[in-house]
Amino acid sequence: MTTLVQLKPIDRTRLSAEHAEVIRATLPLVGSKINEITPLFYQKMFTAHPELIADVFNRGNQQQGAQQRALAASIATFATMLVDDTAPAPEDLLQRIGHKHASLGITADQYQIVHDNLFAAIVEVLGAETVTAEVAAAWDAVYWIMADVLIEFERDLYRSAGVADGDVxxxxxxxxxxxxxxxxxxxxxxxxxxxxxxxxxxxxxxxxxxxxxxxxxxxxxxxxxxxxxxxxxxxxxxxxxxxxxxxxxxxxxxxxxxxxxxxxxxxxxLPFGDLVLSDAENPVVLVSAGIGATPMIGMLEYLVANSSQRRAISLHGDLHPSVDALAAKRTQLAGALANGQALTWYETDPGEGARLGFISLDKVELPADADVYVCGSNGFLQHMRTQLTARGFADEQVHFELFAPNDWLLDG
Missing domain, CATH: 2.40.30.10 (Translation factors)
Structure with a gap:
């Protein structure tokens, strides 16, 4: 199996001590104004570059404000990770963002467009008397550290795919x-x-x-x-x-x-994404809800096609059988594996062979050395992480994807 391209470790000392001090002092203010900064930023950017909202950005997410909050808040989150040694490492955050950017064909020149419009919005919201030259320089440094890391990683993804930057x-x-x-x-x-x-x-x-x-x-x-x-x-x-x-x-x-x-x-x-089945031989647990079953079906298909001997446990939750589109495929694939198992929960009308309610790990035997892959809504992922932690699974054993623009928030 092809190896997943990994983002290189980020050197937090790339941000100078002087800039770090300014960031710590201004983070609360910037964070409190995110909901004012982001709509103004996008208004400015889409006015100057209408092709971006037509051809790149998700118009549905823009209507909800989800994409707006995700992009701007990710920069504040990255700043926190740079200046707080106890915060999670930023690699997972940026790796997930980088794969999504590659799947949109994002190129280096677009980072300058984001920078110019974002910083214009910050100055307009916070005021020039607050965004002094010193403050602007510190946040500029954070932005370009993040941007440079992403640009390099996305180029690695493009090279791995054998294409020119953005030619996907x-x-x-x-x-x-x-x-x-x-x-x-x-x-x-x-x-x-x-x-x-x-x-x-x-x-x-x-x-x-x-x-x-x-x-x-x-x-x-x-x-x-x-x-x-x-x-x-x-x-x-x-x-x-x-x-x-x-x-x-x-x-x-x-x-x-x-x-x-x-x-x-x-x-x-071309395909991208960092929620990828490992090529190890340890057990795997695939946990999904609703349409979150789709990446798990791909993993099961791969295991079956390669006659895998790995223990594979599929756990899926849905509203009721009539909307569980992939139930038959999930059960068939798990049954085709030498060591496969499929368990299903329905909130109503479970019928024969399924369990009633939400997914509960209380009475499910899970190998302690398993890699766990989770996909579903924000609430579902948080619920499963709580259960998995209680069962003794370490953070590095649990891999997740949320079908929404702010899935990086789950790293916190």
Whole structure:
């Protein structure tokens, strides 16, 4: 299996002692004003660069403010990690961000655009009398340490994929579409005619899919790969998303569900993502809720395709059987393994063979040396981390992904 590109350790002393002192003094103020700084920052950036909101940034997340808070607050979080020796190491935070950037084709020049508009917003919100030359220099140093680390790491990701910086988009042909319960569909794609075959990937990774919407915008969304990671074909899962009081309907997912058919062409990226199944021989525990099952299906597919002897335990929670789109596939794959097991919980109507309620580890035998992979909502991940900690699993044994822009918050 191809090795995951790892972000190099970050030297916290790159921030001078003088700048660190200023950051410690101003962090509370900057943090308290994040919700004022971020909308102004994006307003300035999208006014100057309208192509970014049309073709790069998630318009749905922008409507909710989720992406806004995620980007700006990640810089404040990184600053905390630099100046507080007791804070978590920043590598995991930046590695996850770097993979997402690579899946969007982000390049070094875009960091200058973010910098200029973000700092203009900071000065406007806090005032020039607060953002003195000394304060501006300290935060500028933090930003460029973070940016330089990400630029270098993203270049490593591009080099590992064998492409020029940002050259990750490919035109592909839809070869199969399978509609499943719970408004989920599986889409398989292969390289367009005359193009190089699609590469192998690591089990658990995702691709970005570009949709050209009726208003002309090219919106990108990430979808987990659910195939066995062999080269030549990629299969991803898309779930239709309805509007709620808190969030709009899924603009891209619903468009794809309504329009994708066999024979169509799509724009997808090469695979990225750092929630990746290790190639060790120790046991694995795959814990998911709802559509968070998708990366776990990819991991199970890989284990089956390679006749793995590893002990693999799949734990999945859902609302009820009718929306558990991948139940049959999850059970079939676990059963095909020499040492596989699948357990399922439903909040209502569990039927035969499933358990009622939320996932509980109380009566589940888990190998103490297992690597645990968790994917689901923010609340679900926090709930599972509490249970896993109580069961004695160390932080380095637990790997997670949240299908939302602020998943780095779970590192805290």
């Amino acid at each position: 988009f490919r035109t592909v042909t839809v070869t199969e579409r399978t509609d499943l319960p719970g408004d989920v569909m599986l889409v398989s794609v292969t390289a367009g005619e005359g193009a190089d075959p699609l590469p192998a990937h690591l089990p658990g990774q995702y691709i970005s899919v570009g949709a050209r919407l009726p208003d002309g915008a090219r919106q990108l969304r990430q979808y987990s790969l659910v195939d066995d990671a062999s080269p030549g074909q990629l299969t991803f899962a898309v779930k239709r998303i309805g509007a709620t009081d808190e969030a709009p309907a899924g603009e891209v997912s619903n468009f794809l569900a309504d329009h994708v058919a066999v024979g169509d062409t799509l724009e997808v990226t």
